[in-house]
Amino acid sequence: MNFHSFKAAIQSVPVFSGSDAARLGERQTMYNQLNNWRRKGLIIQLKRGLYILGEANRKMRPSGLFLSSQLYAPSYVSLEYALGLHGLIPEMVMTITAVTTKNPSGFKTPLGAFEYQHIKREAFRGFKAVKDPAGLTYFLAEPEKAIVDFIYLNLPRFKRGYSDVFGQSYRFQNLEILNLKKLMFYTGLFNNAKLNDVAKEFCRFAKEARKS
Numbered sequence: 001m002n003f004h005s006f007k008a009a010i011q012s013v014p015v016f017s018g019s020d021a022a023r024l025g026e027r028q029t030m031y032n033q034l035n036n037w038r039r040k041g042l043i044i045q046l047k048r049g050l051y052i053l054g055e056a057n058r059k060m061r062p063s064g065l066f067l068s069s070q071l072y073a074p075s076y077v078s079l080e081y082a083l084g085l086h087g088l089i090p091e092m093v094m095t096i097t098a099v100t101t102k103n104p105s106g107f108k109t110p111l112g113a114f115e116y117q118h119i120k121r122e123a124f125r126g127f128k129a130v131k132d133p134a135g136l137t138y139f140l141a142e143p144e145k146a147i148v149d150f151i152y153l154n155l156p157r158f159k160r161g162y163s164d165v166f167g168q169s170y171r172f173q174n175l176e177i178l179n180l181k182k183l184m185f186y187t188g189l190f191n192n193a194k195l196n197d198v199a200k201e202f203c204r205f206a207k208e209a210r211k212s
Contacts, residue, residue: 001025001033003042007057014062014136015070018049046109047071063132064112068096069139071107072116075100076127076139079117079153082146087174099124099141099149117153123189144183147172151198152190158198166205175206 001024009024010016021030034051037043043051046067052058062070065077079097083089095113101124106115126145129137141149151158158165166172180203187199 001030003033003037006033006037007053010053011057011059014060014066014134015046015050015052017051021051044110046111047107052111060136061134062136063134063138064096064114065130065138065140066132066134066136067109067111068098068114069137071109071114072098072100072102072105074102074124075116076141078127078141078146078149080150082141082143083150085140086143086146086177088143088147088172088177090171090173099153117149119149119152120190122191123152123186125189126186142182144178144180145186147178147202148183148186148190148195148199151202152192152195155192155194155198158194166202167209172205172209175209178206180206 006021006024010020013020018031018034021034024030025033034043038045038051042054042057044054045051050070052062052067068077069075075098077085077096078099080089080093081095081097084092095115098114098116099119100116101121102116102118104116104118107113126148127139127141130140131137183203184199187196
């Protein structure tokens with residue numbers, strides 16, 4: 001199969017696997033072709049066995065947020081990247097951060113960097129399906145869950161004087177959008193005493209910030 005025929009067959013999907021390509025022709029031949037096309041820049045390898053057409057050949061334009069969900073599943077975007085999307089911190093980070101029930105992992109690709117942190121299965125909730133500009137679905141933490149995930153995965157950084165950390169180190173903002181009861185509900189999913197203490201202090205900080 002030449003690349004023109006392959007592109008016509010695969011353009012309707014945003015990303016594809018080696019197995020997807022192998023179904024279009026003789027298996028070993030297609031794997032050899034993938035390596036050849038990758039070297040020529042006609043396709044991009046996101047990780048072993050997962051590809052996307054090169055920019056000039058793409059019909060669909062998947063976002064990094066969508067790619068995050070494809071690179072490592074199950075996962076949803078959370079932590080610093082989600083906090084930035086929700087406007088809860090003043091700056092966006094470059095790496096797309098997510099949580100998963102699998103082992104922590106990370107990928108550096110030509111289309112961006114992606115990091116995944118582990119949380120237990122019981123706490124793997126508090127996210128919703130969202131569509132990116134291309135109409136492709138990914139999963140994004142609710143604002144409250146992004147904060148709880150962030151605190152939980154950074155617990156060693158929280159000593160005494162949590163409020164100073166919230167306001168000065170992390171510069172949380174726009175806290176009026178938060179449902180604090182929901183935040184404490186998500187906190188309870190982790191069954192962690194220190195997380196519970198820090199989350200309560202965060203709620204006090206949020207209430208004070210709303211008054212100012």
